[in-house]
Amino acid sequence: MMGCLLRVLRLTLVRLILAAILFVAVAVMGVAILRLASPVSLEADGASFSTPGELTAGLLLFSWFAVGVLGIHLLIGKAIDAKTLDDLGLERSSLLPQLAAGFGAGAGLMGAVVGIMAWKGWYRAEWTIDSSTLVGVVLVLAMMLAVAAYEEILFRGIGQRILEDGIGTAPALVVTAAAFGLIHIMNPNSSPRAAASIAGTAGLLIGLAYVVTRQLWVPIGLHWAWNFFQGSVFGIPISGMEVPSLAAARVRGPEAWTGGAFGPEAGLLAAVVFVPAILVLAGIAIRDNQFRSPRWYEERVAREAAEAVTAMRLDPPREG
DSSP, X not given: OHHHHHHHHTSHHHHHHHHHXXXXXXXXXXXXXXXXXXXXXXXXXXXXXXXXXXXXXXXXXXHHHHHHHHHHHHIIIIIITOOOTTTTTOOGGGHHHHHHHHHHHHHHHHHHHHHHHHHTTOEEEEEOOOHXXXXXXXXXXXXXXXXXXXXXXXXXXXXXXXXXXXHOHHHHHHHHHHHHHHHGXXXXXXXXXXXXXXXXXXXXXXXXXXXXXXXXXXXXXXXXXXXXXXXXXXXOOBTTBBOOOSEEEEEOSOHHHHOGGGOGGGSHHHHHHHHHHHHHHHHHHHHTTOOOOOHHHHHHXXXXXXXXXXXXXXXXXXXX
């Protein structure tokens, strides 16, 4: 009976539906708790995290999401799929070095985009440091870690891992990248073009970082640094959201290239910077045989190979 139940629960669609139901429950509980416990209300459209109160509320909410999706990831991964922490992308020994590598990569990519904009005369900024700004920047740093952790566990740890079992690595990568872009269409100043740009750049790059490392730390670090440097170091909206920044920035130039009020992830400059990195990671993944077939196909091939070996033992070829 238990074996039959596990077989049903291990079906790709069943695990995805279970994860979705549990995530909705986590989200509803988080928003309800925040409204009861915090006197600060976030903007209805999520466009502003400008005050310490809004940032603290955002930090608490996204931290709740991160803890919630981690619990869902562990529940499905360990209780249903019988995976180890390493299998689930949570190997403890690689946490710090891979998180640091991802953070450095994210900072470098964002710096390259801003550097090109400055070279073209599309970006100007003045940097100021005072105590109130520093408090806000530290809160943004913490909040963006929570955002990156929750989104990467949800999309890569849960979504991409489960889909990979059912349809293989390449289709799972494309589907989760598209879903990652689609959720950003609800952000302020977003558009279908912005969502498509995020899917085709950040979605593919971060998904490939997971494929190459098979851990969540590089994706989290990359996502974390990109958001933090974009908003609090360079003073550019993070997917349409304004946050406290060390820079008072002014972005001009063609919106198709700069991303306009949404941020550079909606512009063609992001593609210019991201596509070479995507090609490098794809090449590494191919070299290391990290593009996998669906689990059912691998199990069928293994079963047929075992049957062939058994048949040869029972009926060995006769010498002529």
